[in-house]
Amino acid sequence: MKKLLLVFALALVVAGASVVPASAAYPTKPVEMTITFKPGGAADISGRTVAKAAEKVFGQPIVAVNRPGAGGTIGFAYVKTAPNDGYKIGWLSASILTGTTMGKLPYDYRAWDYVSRLVFEGTAIVVRADSPYKSLPDLVKAAKSKTLKIGSAGSGSFTRLTASALSQKAGFKFRHVPLGKRRVPSLLGGEVDAISVHPPEVLALHKAGKVRMLAVSFPKRHPAYPKVPLFSEHGWDVGFYQFRGLHVPKGTPKEAVQALHKAFSAAAKDPKVLATAEKRGFLVSYMGPDKFPAFVAQQNALIKKVVVSLGLDKKKKMKK
Amino acid sequence: MDLLVEGIVQALAWKPLLFAVLGSFMGIIFAAIPGLTVSMGIILLLPFTFHMASVTSMSLLVGVFVGGMTGGSISAILINIPGNPAAIVTSLDGHPLARKGRAGVALGVAFFSSFLGGLFSLVCLVTIAPQLADFALKFGAPELASLVLLGLCLICGFAQTSMSKALISGILGLSFATVGMDPIDSIPRFTFSVVQIQQGVSFLPVMIGLFAVPEIISGMRGSAVSLPDFSTRLRDLLPSPGTLAGLWKTLAQSSLIGTTIGLLPGTGSAVAAVLSYNTAQRRSPEPESFGKGKLEGVSAPEAANSAMTGGAMIPMLTLGIPGDPVTAVMLGALTIQGLAPGPLLFESHGGFVFSIFGSFFIALFLTIIIALLGIRLFVQVLRVPPGLLFPSIAVFCVIGAFALQNSFFDVFLMIGFGLLGYFMQKFDYPIMPLLLAIILGPVFEKNARMSLILSDGDPGIFFRKPISLTFLALALVYLISVFLKRTSFWRERSRA
Numbered sequence: 001m002k003k004l005l006l007v008f009a010l011a012l013v014v015a016g017a018s019v020v021p022a023s024a025a026y027p028t029k030p031v032e033m034t035i036t037f038k039p040g041g042a043a044d045i046s047g048r049t050v051a052k053a054a055e056k057v058f059g060q061p062i063v064a065v066n067r068p069g070a071g072g073t074i075g076f077a078y079v080k081t082a083p084n085d086g087y088k089i090g091w092l093s094a095s096i097l098t099g100t101t102m103g104k105l106p107y108d109y110r111a112w113d114y115v116s117r118l119v120f121e122g123t124a125i126v127v128r129a130d131s132p133y134k135s136l137p138d139l140v141k142a143a144k145s146k147t148l149k150i151g152s153a154g155s156g157s158f159t160r161l162t163a164s165a166l167s168q169k170a171g172f173k174f175r176h177v178p179l180g181k182r183r184v185p186s187l188l189g190g191e192v193d194a195i196s197v198h199p200p201e202v203l204a205l206h207k208a209g210k211v212r213m214l215a216v217s218f219p220k221r222h223p224a225y226p227k228v229p230l231f232s233e234h235g236w237d238v239g240f241y242q243f244r245g246l247h248v249p250k251g252t253p254k255e256a257v258q259a260l261h262k263a264f265s266a267a268a269k270d271p272k273v274l275a276t277a278e279k280r281g282f283l284v285s286y287m288g289p290d291k292f293p294a295f296v297a298q299q300n301a302l303i304k305k306v307v308v309s310l311g312l313d314k315k316k317k318m319k320k
Numbered sequence: 321m322d323l324l325v326e327g328i329v330q331a332l333a334w335k336p337l338l339f340a341v342l343g344s345f346m347g348i349i350f351a352a353i354p355g356l357t358v359s360m361g362i363i364l365l366l367p368f369t370f371h372m373a374s375v376t377s378m379s380l381l382v383g384v385f386v387g388g389m390t391g392g393s394i395s396a397i398l399i400n401i402p403g404n405p406a407a408i409v410t411s412l413d414g415h416p417l418a419r420k421g422r423a424g425v426a427l428g429v430a431f432f433s434s435f436l437g438g439l440f441s442l443v444c445l446v447t448i449a450p451q452l453a454d455f456a457l458k459f460g461a462p463e464l465a466s467l468v469l470l471g472l473c474l475i476c477g478f479a480q481t482s483m484s485k486a487l488i489s490g491i492l493g494l495s496f497a498t499v500g501m502d503p504i505d506s507i508p509r510f511t512f513s514v515v516q517i518q519q520g521v522s523f524l525p526v527m528i529g530l531f532a533v534p535e536i537i538s539g540m541r542g543s544a545v546s547l548p549d550f551s552t553r554l555r556d557l558l559p560s561p562g563t564l565a566g567l568w569k570t571l572a573q574s575s576l577i578g579t580t581i582g583l584l585p586g587t588g589s590a591v592a593a594v595l596s597y598n599t600a601q602r603r604s605p606e607p608e609s610f611g612k613g614k615l616e617g618v619s620a621p622e623a624a625n626s627a628m629t630g631g632a633m634i635p636m637l638t639l640g641i642p643g644d645p646v647t648a649v650m651l652g653a654l655t656i657q658g659l660a661p662g663p664l665l666f667e668s669h670g671g672f673v674f675s676i677f678g679s680f681f682i683a684l685f686l687t688i689i690i691a692l693l694g695i696r697l698f699v700q701v702l703r704v705p706p707g708l709l710f711p712s713i714a715v716f717c718v719i720g721a722f723a724l725q726n727s728f729f730d731v732f733l734m735i736g737f738g739l740l741g742y743f744m745q746k747f748d749y750p751i752m753p754l755l756l757a758i759i760l761g762p763v764f765e766k767n768a769r770m771s772l773i774l775s776d777g778d779p780g781i782f783f784r785k786p787i788s789l790t791f792l793a794l795a796l797v798y799l800i801s802v803f804l805k806r807t808s809f810w811r812e813r814s815r816a
Contacts (some may be wrong), residue, residue: 039363040652057622069519078517156506188459204640204662279658
């Protein structure tokens with residue numbers, strides 16, 4: 001009899017839970033945030049720091065879970081197919097645009113809803129200290145008379161697209177070397193003339209005078225490397241930057257998006273987040289759900305143009 | 321020297337020491353339990369380090385790193401399942417020794433070899449780190465491609481009964497290595513439009529499956545061999561000075577190989593272990609006794625994988641370039657503390673760098689003490705009835721495979737390769753070539769193709785570079801020696 005009562009009570013609880021609308025008092029339970037890169041990397045550190053700060057306003061834990069692999073596509077696909085109840089969110093980067101335009105993901109960027117942009121990360125052109133190129137114009141001038149070898153993290157990587165967009169703006173051609181994890185040792189060992197890389201990876205070497213950051217593609221000069229000029233200062237602004245922010249499965253309730261917006265906009269002002277940004281060399285720049293979707297669309301158009309000009313989208317056609 | 325002593329003193333403060341003990345212990349446990357890996361342990365611990373003081377967090381991480389290189393040998397020797405990629409070859413001789421009732425000696429030798437290998441690499445780290453980092457930069461894409469090709473040739477060394485079966489296993493591994501996004505052009509290969517397959521066949525779940533599942537199945541079928549009991553008194557476990565002295569050559573060359581491999585980003589502990597095992601075998605007066613329970617076969621990989629730890633920390637600390645997944649995590653932990661590793665770290669935070677060396681030193685001692693004290697506990701595993709032991713290993717394998725990347729795909733990968741491994745063992749195909757090819761195949765492809773991009777398609781790049789040429793020559797010599805040995809073997813056999 002006791003058992004039967006217990007089952008009955010349980011059934012009531014379960015039924016009760018499903019009757020209450022999900023949006024009534026969002027959030028009522030912890031939210032899971034997918035980070036599409038490995039623990040300890042740039043995406044992981046900025047994502048976790050921001051999530052930790054957002055919890056204070058959000059009122060529920062925001063649990064960061066790493067789902068790395070295949071340049072972020074594994075994690076993006078996970079968020080795409082997750083339930084759209086507001087309890088599964090994703091920490092996106094501009095890789096979502098390269099992944100979709102190159103056909104690595106079988107849908108385009110509109111397959112998700114975009115909540116907010118939190119940070120920008122720079123992309124720098126870096127040479128060895130003993131390189132003859134003292135500035136970006138030096139390198140561009142040389143690249144017009146001979147083919148330089150410029151390395152990046154990979155064929156479809158954001159760093160490669162930035163280098164290619166620069167070459168199109170400045171009017172030179174180069175041999176691209178997809179160096180993967182060996183990008184920095186390869187530069188130091190003299191295999192390539194320059195690399196396109198996110199500044200935190202070379203900041204310590206730059207400060208020690210082992211490498212030289214010629215210029216960085218970034219909205220404004222960063223306090224961690226104030227003397228490095230921007231692409232735009234030389235008139236070669238590529239227009240797109242590595243950004244990170246929040247996205248959710250398509251059709252997530254408006255209340256949830258607003259609650260996330262509120263919590264993460266507060267996180268963008270959190271002193272701890274700003275301190276980490278200073279140390280890690282990223283820039284906190286918040287944009288809410290009113291403007292962010294349009295920003296993503298604009299960045300997508302720019303990135304798509306470069307991807308198409310390089311013929312990287314052909315794989316999509318090949319597959320079909 | 322004064323700085324080192326100061327560093328050790330810093331690392332001996334109660335908090336860092338406490339976390340060093342915790343780290344070494346967790347490293348040993350995560351490496352020893354089949355299914356759980358050191359990479360997983362580090363991933364779980366990383367978020368906690370963000371809230372610790374820098375010396376303390378490094379004590380914890382270094383402890384896990386050092387402990388992990390020792391712990392893998394325990395399950396490799398006792399139940400024939402290496403708990404960590406670093407220990408994949410330790411079971412080859414370690415488990416036969418255990419079957420002969422010499423598990424205690426095997427464990428003792430493994431622990432001491434780990435300790436001495438780690439100590440050697442620490443000495444390199446303290447004394448000549450900047451020089452070694454410069455040396456490592458000489459290894460470009462062609463050098464790495466040739467080194468890895470040499471590693472792939474060593475597949476022949478794992479042919480116990482049939483060379484063709486070893487080669488089939490290796491080629492199967494290479495084929496699996498082509499699945500997923502290609503490393504140069506990012507084109508999905510053999511993915512059947514399934515997004516999850518783009519990440520390819522990652523070797524940790526494969527390793528867990530290949531080694532653990534066959535043992536689980538034979539354990540459940542009751543065909544597992546029970547080991548003879550052995551004394552667990554500390555005095556009987558410690559290898560005699562004579563035993564260690566007899567191993568000095570193996571220890572020296574393995575420590576050297578381990579440290580060197582550690583310096584090179586993207587190669588890894590498994591490579592260090594395999595190369596040094598093979599070197600020990602080739603330079604031994606009785607190479608045919610390897611694989612049947614030879615102490616050199618335990619000592620070589622264990623010294624090498626521990627020596628790798630110090631090697632991997634050299635480019636990480638001096639240049640900010642991580643050599644393996646664990647040092648990559650350390651790098652992340654350090655930068656979030658505002659201590660970006662690089663040439664200036666030694667000047668600006670020299671005391672801190674030496675406290676890392678200090679905690680390394682302490683972790684080495686803690687690890688061997690914990691391992692030796694814990695040995696009585698570990699061997700209790702052998703008394704656990706198979707009906708309890710193997711199901712729990714199965715549970716750990718599933719958890720471990722899942723937790724690496726929070727992905728069920730990896731769990732299915734683990735199970736699939738486990739079944740493959742079972743049938744391969746049943747039909748006498750060695751699994752080591754398969755695993756080695758899955759680990760090395762992508763590294764070879766990436767570096768070989770990158771070399772050709774750098775040289776604009778000219779294959780001469782592999783022969784013009786002296787280091788690369790040396791590796792290619794070694795590979796050729798090795799293949800010829802294997803061929804000659806085989807033919808003479810068959811000739812003698814047909815005569816008999």
